[in-house]
Amino acid sequence: MNLEFSFLDYAIIGAYFLIVFAIGFYFARQERSSTEYFLAGRHVGWFAVGASLFASNISTEHFIGLSGTGYVSGLATGNFEWSASICLLILGWVFVPFYLKSGVFTMPEFLERRYSSASRWYLSSVSIIAYILTKISVHLFAAGILLKQVMGWDIYTSSILLVVVTGIYTIAGGMSAVIYTELIQTFILLVGAIALTWIGLDKVGGWSELVANVPEGHFEMFKPMSDPEFPWTGVIIAPYIVGIWYWCTDQSIVQRVLAAKNIDHAKSGTVMAGFLKILPVFILVLPGLIAYALQQKGLLLPGQKISPNDVYPVMVKTLLPSGFRGLVVASLLAALMASLAAVFNSASTLMTIDVYQKFRPEASEKSLVNFGRISTVVLVAVSLLWVPLVSVLSDQLYVYLQSVQGYISPPIACVFLVGLLWPRANAKGAAVVLWTGFVLGLLRFVLEVIHKSSPFTNPFLRTLIEMNFMHFAILLFIISILLLIIVSLATERPTQEKLDGMTFAYARNVDLNEDYKIERPAHRRQNLVASAILGVMLLVLWIVFF
Incomplete structure (x- = not known):
């Protein structure tokens, strides 16, 4: 049974789309150089950088995957979220100074500077192919599950609508539109996810009732070595290997810090994102445990078996009152569109800077921007061609x-x-x-x-x-x-x-002539203090949930 949406629910969703379009077309009206289109002119402040890092990472598969895994296995999957906070600190303190001081637009370009053009071609090719074959399909598959369950939309309707809408503002406004829509999307995403978690926890009877109604070990972050999914031997190392690749070298993530005003703002943005990455354990994994407890008490779907993929949609349908439904659906749309926009913008940057400009080094700023827009159109078209395949993807x-x-x-x-x-x-x-x-x-x-x-x-x-x-x-x-x-x-x-x-x-x-390459001692001290606080918070959380 699908939700009955009220006028307030539809009004909230409609307001979300209006805000996204307004931001996209505001930046579309401005004249664009390649730096402005692909890196937002390198003048993005730390708050927007941090929010953008978080929003571009969180997508609908996080809502499905984290809540579903929490339902089955408990909090252990949250190690990937908290380890991401450490990887974001590594991005800020280890990689950011080199990326910004080198003045590169893309990660393949950085590899060419450090190694050779062969390395650049490898990373460009693998990244573009991976974006198309895995990221887009995964985003659309997860969105199809959620929107079908929550709103009754079929996979074709939801995929086509979201790809086209996201493509329009990404093509029109470039990186500036992407980053500042992600700023709004972060707020909507967090409010929606927190609302569902709060209502679910209240429904189950509070924290003590939650602990009493989930299996022993569900609140433990570290499982035995024999655990088939999250052995502690893998959890303490592997997330950092994958995390360094994703958070420190993947174009869709690093492009946000490359757009920062300077090294100080880039570092502050990574620290802020590190704090934000603490939250998914409590607003995306924990709802899975809440769903398990509600099911045990007969308060969710009595007598029925819930698939892990259906945990989050079932909670939205069962627990939320009018108004909150529209808010949570808006947060789901925000998560998906932020991630899709990141893929579109980053892949078009790679195609323009690492492919087109390599073959046409004399290309004007206008032609680079135009090719970037054309590349995004192509990516949107390819995404639409993926829709029939996504509809038959298996779990x-x-x-x-x-x-x-x-x-x-x-x-x-x-x-x-x-x-x-x-x-x-x-x-x-x-x-x-x-x-x-x-x-x-x-x-x-x-x-x-x-x-x-x-x-x-x-x-x-x-x-x-x-x-x-x-x-x-x-x-x-x-x-x-x-x-x-x-x-x-x-x-x-x-x-x-x-x-x-x-x-x-x-x-x-x-050479440190450009302002964005210069690090200031006062800001460095502030970032050090904030990083230390984040490190202590993570240590305390790991001890509490050991």
Whole structure:
């Protein structure tokens, strides 16, 4: 049974769309250079940077996945959220100074500066393909589940509407429109999610009743090594490998800090996002536990079995009064559109800067902006072509697509991190690591798909395939580091040009004429204090929920 929406619900949803369009077309009216269109002119303040980092990360699959996993396994999946706070601090303190001082537009461009054009082409290609094949399809699949359950929309209606609407304001306003709509979307997303959690907790009878009605261990963040989903041996390492790739090297995330006014605002934005990433455990994972307790008490769907994917939609349908329904649906739309906009804008930036400009280095600012808009139109068209496929995706394939990041992230994280820390890392080592990691990750993915339908009997293959994906990510990261060290030492040293301003040892060898590259001592101290407070908060939370 679908929700009966009141006039107030529809008014809230309509107001949300009006605000998004107003922001998009406000920025569309302004004259655009490539820096303004792709990096919002590098004048975005820390608050907008932090909100944008958070909103571009949270999408509808978080509402489905985190609440569903919370329902089945408890809070342990929240480790990926809290580890993200640490990764955001690493982004701010380790990577941001190098990214901004180098003046790059894209992450592949940074790899070319540090290693070679081959590394740039690899990351550009993998990123664009991954955005199209995994991120867009995952976002639309998750949105289809939620909007069908909550509003009765079929997958075609919801996907086409959201892709077109998001594409319009992204094409029109560029990065400025994306970031400032994400600022509004963060507020709406948080208010909607908090409202559902608060109402659900009140319905179950408070915290003590919640604890009493969920399985023992559901509030523990660290599971035994034998746990098939969240073994502590994987949880304490793997989220940081995947996190360094996603938070510190992925274009859709890093583009937000590249748009900051200066290094200080970029760092402050990452710290703010780090604080915000504490919240999903309580507003997205915890509702899964609340749903379990409500079901145990016969207050949700008595006598019926709830699929993990249906946990959040069922709570919206069952618990929310008029007005709050529209608010939560607006928050779901905000989450999806923010993530889609991030994909569209970042992929078009890659296609323009790393492909078009490479072939046409003399291209004017106007032609770069126009090509960026055309690229976004193409991405919107491709997304619409994906809709029929998304409608037949199975839950299992959704899990496969989500696990891909665990397979492609270790080699990319390795070449970025080791490249900053170790000046001896060279282009040949990076190329070997990237391609070897790609082959090994792809091999694991293909064998896993085959194994599900026709299990292997070979002990080695079974061990490789059935190994928890977090353990596999750790193994692949170690292999990548060893390969980078061995190949780099066996081949020539990098030239001085590849090291100046690109590694910690040669960090001072860089031109600091532009204002956005300069770090101010007073702001640095403020960011240090805020980072320390965030670190203490995380430590306390991990101790409390150990």
